[in-house]
Amino acid sequence: MSVDPEDVQRAKREIQSIVQQIAELSRTDASIEQYYDEFLNKVVQALAAAGGAVWSLSPTGLQLTYQINLRNTGLVENPIGQEQHGRLLQRSLTSEEGLLVAPHSGSAMGTDDGDEHAAANPTDFLLVMVPVHNDQGPQGIVEVFQRPGARPATQRGYLRFLQQTCDLAGEFLRGRRLRHLAEKQSLWEQLESFTRSAHETLDVREAAYTIANEGRRLIGCDRVSVAIQRGSKCIVEAVSGQDTFDKRSNVVSLLNRVARAVTKTAEDVWYTGDTSDLAPQVERTLDAYVDESHTKSMAILPLFRPERDVQEGQPNEKKRRDVIGALIVEQMVDTTPSEGYTQRVDVVRTHSATALANALEHNSLFLMPVWKTLGKATSLFRGQTKWKTLGITALVLGVIAGAVFYKTDFNLEGDGSLRPTTLQGVYARADGEISKVLVEYNEEVSADQPLVVMSSLDLDKEMATLQGKLDEIIAEISQARGAGRSGSRQDSDNVELASKLNNLRIQKKSIEGQIDKVMEQINRLQINSPIAGRVITGKSQIEQLDNRPIGRGQMLLEVADLTGDWYLEVLMPETRMRHIADAAREAKNEDKKLEVTFYLATQPNELLHGHVDFIETTAEARGEEGNTVLMRVNFDEGELTRLREILHGADPKVGTEAIAKVHCGEKSIGYVYLHDAIDFFVKSSFKLW
Numbered sequence: 001m002s003v004d005p006e007d008v009q010r011a012k013r014e015i016q017s018i019v020q021q022i023a024e025l026s027r028t029d030a031s032i033e034q035y036y037d038e039f040l041n042k043v044v045q046a047l048a049a050a051g052g053a054v055w056s057l058s059p060t061g062l063q064l065t066y067q068i069n070l071r072n073t074g075l076v077e078n079p080i081g082q083e084q085h086g087r088l089l090q091r092s093l094t095s096e097e098g099l100l101v102a103p104h105s106g107s108a109m110g111t112d113d114g115d116e117h118a119a120a121n122p123t124d125f126l127l128v129m130v131p132v133h134n135d136q137g138p139q140g141i142v143e144v145f146q147r148p149g150a151r152p153a154t155q156r157g158y159l160r161f162l163q164q165t166c167d168l169a170g171e172f173l174r175g176r177r178l179r180h181l182a183e184k185q186s187l188w189e190q191l192e193s194f195t196r197s198a199h200e201t202l203d204v205r206e207a208a209y210t211i212a213n214e215g216r217r218l219i220g221c222d223r224v225s226v227a228i229q230r231g232s233k234c235i236v237e238a239v240s241g242q243d244t245f246d247k248r249s250n251v252v253s254l255l256n257r258v259a260r261a262v263t264k265t266a267e268d269v270w271y272t273g274d275t276s277d278l279a280p281q282v283e284r285t286l287d288a289y290v291d292e293s294h295t296k297s298m299a300i301l302p303l304f305r306p307e308r309d310v311q312e313g314q315p316n317e318k319k320r321r322d323v324i325g326a327l328i329v330e331q332m333v334d335t336t337p338s339e340g341y342t343q344r345v346d347v348v349r350t351h352s353a354t355a356l357a358n359a360l361e362h363n364s365l366f367l368m369p370v371w372k373t374l375g376k377a378t379s380l381f382r383g384q385t386k387w388k389t390l391g392i393t394a395l396v397l398g399v400i401a402g403a404v405f406y407k408t409d410f411n412l413e414g415d416g417s418l419r420p421t422t423l424q425g426v427y428a429r430a431d432g433e434i435s436k437v438l439v440e441y442n443e444e445v446s447a448d449q450p451l452v453v454m455s456s457l458d459l460d461k462e463m464a465t466l467q468g469k470l471d472e473i474i475a476e477i478s479q480a481r482g483a484g485r486s487g488s489r490q491d492s493d494n495v496e497l498a499s500k501l502n503n504l505r506i507q508k509k510s511i512e513g514q515i516d517k518v519m520e521q522i523n524r525l526q527i528n529s530p531i532a533g534r535v536i537t538g539k540s541q542i543e544q545l546d547n548r549p550i551g552r553g554q555m556l557l558e559v560a561d562l563t564g565d566w567y568l569e570v571l572m573p574e575t576r577m578r579h580i581a582d583a584a585r586e587a588k589n590e591d592k593k594l595e596v597t598f599y600l601a602t603q604p605n606e607l608l609h610g611h612v613d614f615i616e617t618t619a620e621a622r623g624e625e626g627n628t629v630l631m632r633v634n635f636d637e638g639e640l641t642r643l644r645e646i647l648h649g650a651d652p653k654v655g656t657e658a659i660a661k662v663h664c665g666e667k668s669i670g671y672v673y674l675h676d677a678i679d680f681f682v683k684s685s686f687k688l689w
Helices: 005-026 032-047 079-094 152-198 204-219 250-265 280-293 341-363 368-381 385-405 457-484 491-524 539-543 574-589 637-646 669-688
Strands: 051-058 061-068 099-101 126-134 137-146 223-230 233-239 269-271 297-304 323-331 407-420 423-427 432-437 450-455 526-528 533-535 555-560 566-573 595-600 603-615 627-634 657-668
Touching (some): 005 032, 032 152, 061 137, 079 126, 079 137, 099 152, 126 152, 152 204, 204 233, 204 341, 223 250, 223 341, 250 280, 250 323, 323 341, 385 657, 407 574, 407 669, 450 555, 566 603, 574 603, 574 627, 657 669
Antiparallel strands (some): 051 137, 223 233, 407 566, 407 657, 423 555, 450 526, 566 627, 595 603, 595 657, 603 627
16 A cells, blocks of 8 residues: 655654644743643644653652543553553663553563563553653653554654654753752842841841841742731831831731731731631631732731750740741732742741841840940041041030020010000990091091091981970970960869960970980981091991991091000010010019010111010910910100101001010020020920929
8 A cells, every 4th residue: 555655744744843842842931730731742643642641750759740541541440550561661761762562561671471560561552651861860751552553663653753752851851950950049049138138137127128028029929018016016017118108007007907816826827818717816807908908818927036945954845935026928919829939938937037036135125226326426436537526526515515605695586566655446436327437548637526427217216206296295385375365264274274384394395305315316426536646447447337337336447646656566475475574573673674676577677676664464365376475665755766767757557567576684595596495395394294
């Protein structure tokens, strides 16, 4: 039977393509299981075999790694056949080129086919076996279950093909081993870096941040947190990837509770989604944290203070180990741990416990921050920096001495405003409505000059009523007088008429009295200036008075004599009154007045002088200034003349802002500039007591 050459070439191309695919697969970093899965399927496909198997060498012997149709060979139900097949695999492992074993025969290597325990092929298939080698020797066997009946040359072709593909599998194992060695070397370098960094500092916070950040790199997880035991609480001190974090956030607060619950039990917690086997207090806190943070898996591992070695002869009593904190390892996305994950976590945990224990013990020494500072300070007095340090120290001491012993004027500053001595408010003397304002802002007025005219509908109505009654009584009186002049009336009628006239005259007099009172009230609706001066009420305020209802006693305008004397009204913060009271007492004992220097806010270069005339005894809250005490500062005629010269001959304006400095004697220059801070510190210290 002839074979079509084109079919032969097509088969060769398919086999070469499969070999090329296996070669490409061998250059990947696939896992052993994934590699042998694809490898064996391609080999079986290329050889058109019934099945195959891959056996890997382990410390306990050959183990089945992957198989295709192994059950069809009948080995599963044949214990003796399994033993024979196992011996055949062992013999194939030591062969150089592999074996071809015919169905139901020995290995064709001089064995006795009659021995049921000898190496043999108990199956109905032709077994093609080739060992897989790397640079460390045989690592396993690839076995193909081929259908019998092929010619010897074809069978040798099967063996050569399998040898070629097993060489590629050996290259894969060799490359995998080299990558493993490189990863192992990198892991050792990372471990060395982590160990060095973790033990490099004795500061608790720095050690915690180093463990969190370097530990995350070594473990290969998403986040590592370090919690420190503080009394009965376990507080998160560091989170990987975050220099600072909000310790009051919900996530951190819940993580604190988780760490506290786990450290109380002193048992490791590995969470992968199921909390049913955890202690109730741990389960509650962990569920709350996972709901908030959406963590997929995490490990909360208590950190224990390293135990001292038990000396020979001492009893080794079991006791509770001292918990110093917790290491928290989290996976936010993938719950499948990588290879060596648990071992790396244990390494980080061990070194973290030692580093934190050393840092905590170091910082627990009495006055350790002071000793550290003194220790660092001594280095400044060695070598070339000694003279620089001495010079700077002398300079600082000189500045401090000058601040303490050099005296200068102690002046306390307060905000003030100019006020005329003669100033009167204009008040409404009755209830009513303003009809007209007769003056304008800054208009000069004389004493008793009308300023405001008011009206009252009630008074007008009452006046009209009384006037009507008066007119009626006058008419009745006129009528009675006319009747009395007629001569036809008797004496009794005259007496009655005289009595009526008398009553009418009494009623008239009463109504006239009421009219006078109402008229007096109407006259009070006209408001006159109490003094001669100028109207200082603002223009906008005056305009708002028109047709406005006013109550009795309400202030309408202000009139001030701007040509007379002036004084300065100062609002001094209550916190400074202690110094002013002391200075005022000393000035009184020396029969002097407390001196004040002030300047206008618009003319800071022109200083004026005065003295304190009056100090209120109570403080009041006044806007942004807080509690202030009102002080009155008077100044003489000469200073008033200078003030008008500063204002180019004009009178000052009421309320002109000024800055006043009250002279309180002399104090050290340091206290003069820092008295507010010193007083605040003293006040705060008393509160703490």
